[in-house]
Amino acid sequence: MATLQPGNSLSVDTDMATAVDSLRLHGGTKLTNPLTSSAPGVASPVVGRSSRAYTMSELPSFMVSAPGKVIVYGEHAVVYGKGAIAAAISLRSYLLVTPYPKPSRTLTLRFSDIGLDHSWEIDVLPWKAFAAPGKKRYYFDSLERLDPMLMKALKPFIDVIPGKVLQAAATSFLFLFMMIGNQHSPAAIYTMRSTIPIGAGLGSSASIAVCLSAALQLQGGTLAKPFKGMMPHETQLQLKRINNWAFVGEMCIHGNPSGVDNTVATGGKAVFFKRDDYSQPPEVTHLADFPELPLLLVNTKQSRSTAEEVAKVRSLLESHDGITNLMLDTIDKITTEAHSIISSPDFSSAAGSPDIVRLGELIRINHGILVSLGVSHPKLERIRELVDFAGIGWTKLTGAGGGGCSITLLKPNLKPEVLQGLEQRLSDEGFEKYETTLGGAGVGVLWPATTVDELGREGEITQDMFLEADGVKGVENLVGVSSGGKRKWRFWREWVPEDDGGR
Ligand SMILES: Nc1ncnc2c1ncn2[C@@H]1O[C@H](COP(=O)(O)OP(=O)(O)OP(=O)(O)O)[C@@H](O)[C@H]1O
Numbered sequence: 001m002a003t004l005q006p007g008n009s010l011s012v013d014t015d016m017a018t019a020v021d022s023l024r025l026h027g028g029t030k031l032t033n034p035l036t037s038s039a040p041g042v043a044s045p046v047v048g049r050s051s052r053a054y055t056m057s058e059l060p061s062f063m064v065s066a067p068g069k070v071i072v073y074g075e076h077a078v079v080y081g082k083g084a085i086a087a088a089i090s091l092r093s094y095l096l097v098t099p100y101p102k103p104s105r106t107l108t109l110r111f112s113d114i115g116l117d118h119s120w121e122i123d124v125l126p127w128k129a130f131a132a133p134g135k136k137r138y139y140f141d142s143l144e145r146l147d148p149m150l151m152k153a154l155k156p157f158i159d160v161i162p163g164k165v166l167q168a169a170a171t172s173f174l175f176l177f178m179m180i181g182n183q184h185s186p187a188a189i190y191t192m193r194s195t196i197p198i199g200a201g202l203g204s205s206a207s208i209a210v211c212l213s214a215a216l217q218l219q220g221g222t223l224a225k226p227f228k229g230m231m232p233h234e235t236q237l238q239l240k241r242i243n244n245w246a247f248v249g250e251m252c253i254h255g256n257p258s259g260v261d262n263t264v265a266t267g268g269k270a271v272f273f274k275r276d277d278y279s280q281p282p283e284v285t286h287l288a289d290f291p292e293l294p295l296l297l298v299n300t301k302q303s304r305s306t307a308e309e310v311a312k313v314r315s316l317l318e319s320h321d322g323i324t325n326l327m328l329d330t331i332d333k334i335t336t337e338a339h340s341i342i343s344s345p346d347f348s349s350a351a352g353s354p355d356i357v358r359l360g361e362l363i364r365i366n367h368g369i370l371v372s373l374g375v376s377h378p379k380l381e382r383i384r385e386l387v388d389f390a391g392i393g394w395t396k397l398t399g400a401g402g403g404g405c406s407i408t409l410l411k412p413n414l415k416p417e418v419l420q421g422l423e424q425r426l427s428d429e430g431f432e433k434y435e436t437t438l439g440g441a442g443v444g445v446l447w448p449a450t451t452v453d454e455l456g457r458e459g460e461i462t463q464d465m466f467l468e469a470d471g472v473k474g475v476e477n478l479v480g481v482s483s484g485g486k487r488k489w490r491f492w493r494e495w496v497p498e499d500d501g502g503r
């Protein structure tokens, strides 16, 4: 166990040794002023690797990133202890952490996707309330619910921010900062950009919660950056801590999450997830052989709040408990059956295999029940109608519904012109198709936040460059995790061998 001392010095025992070692590797010289901005799109030169050095109280700018997800089976039912299958996608959130030079005591959030630009002074935050007897939690703790007294203590700091969307994101940050950090935590700017559409069922909130959890624990020195040769049990421990606090961040955003979104955003790839007792850790099976299912992902562009959709099912349970429970049990059976099809050693997604048809039928049935639970939307039904009319696959909503996205499992060997015709129709009706792959990497870190330009020079990724990157493509080009060697993103991974180039 490690404890944080005033001024951010560390007292260390076993699992912290690696964190400290990786920090020591950098020991000594100062990094260039982190607030120095270069011209847009031009990396500021940094000193060579051997002379770059940081101490615990003087960290470099760094980035963390976490993916969004699609729920393939089981959303909503998973809130009530039923199984769900979810996979990470290649759309991701990226968080740049830039330390303020001393003696600043300021925290700044620049979450530009939602227009949040807000600062607090660390010293005036309600530390007393958070240090009261029984309130303090440590980085190795888990929380199952938010303490109303602590939320009340944060309220004046959140109420000055306009609108629910911004307040939810700010609460998630501030609550985690107060829990994971302390009064002596470093002053910093947190700049967030995401390529995940917000409120569209693709786990945008979980993705940012994972980024915040990982970044704050890295800053606190309580998390070891992943390195080649990290023992599997240590990797699991780090992931568990990131996930535990990301769950808390998710609670701040939508009240009563099951934990499936943050679990897949933390670990990546795909999971079977079930949590029937919220005082216990969930049952999580990593689906290492999750097949590359041919999916069409379409956004209705109808935004909604996950909290409100979850509340709809809760109220149906209150008014029709017997029938609603039967529907949730049926979703559980659907997920279990899909899990056994996918996990079978004989599973095949080749043309003519009955497995894809069975998975497709389960998708269709799952959607039908979600409609009955009241969480579809006329726009989702319109997409399903267009896909059914084209006869190309099986469609369901994904995530909380009420708008957001649909997924279609495509039939094998489709004629390209049929698919193109459908895509054109969807676009004509104002829907947006997403190109994404399933089963992406989980949480990763880029430490320090540097990239290599066209001439092979390594340079710092500044806030201006990050904020000015143009759209999804601009963000992916500048900081994306699939960088072809331009950036050294590293991932905590449970299920791949360590010799994959350190990624
Ligand atoms: N890029 C972002 N920057 C800042 N805050 C964000 C960002 N993306 C999401 N959020 C926060 O998460 C909230 C959206 O969460 P919500 O759970 O409603 O949708 P979702 O996570 O996209 O969908 P689902 O839970 O169905 O997958 C926003 O209101 C905002 O507070």
Ligand SMILES: C[C@@](O)(CCO)CC(=O)[O-]
Residues within 6 Å of the ligand: 071, 074, 075, 076, 077, 078, 079, 201, 203, 256, 257, 258, 259, 260, 261, 306, 310, 399, 400
């Ligand atoms: C609707 C829901 O099941 C999925 C949201 O992505 C809510 C949750 O699991 O927290």
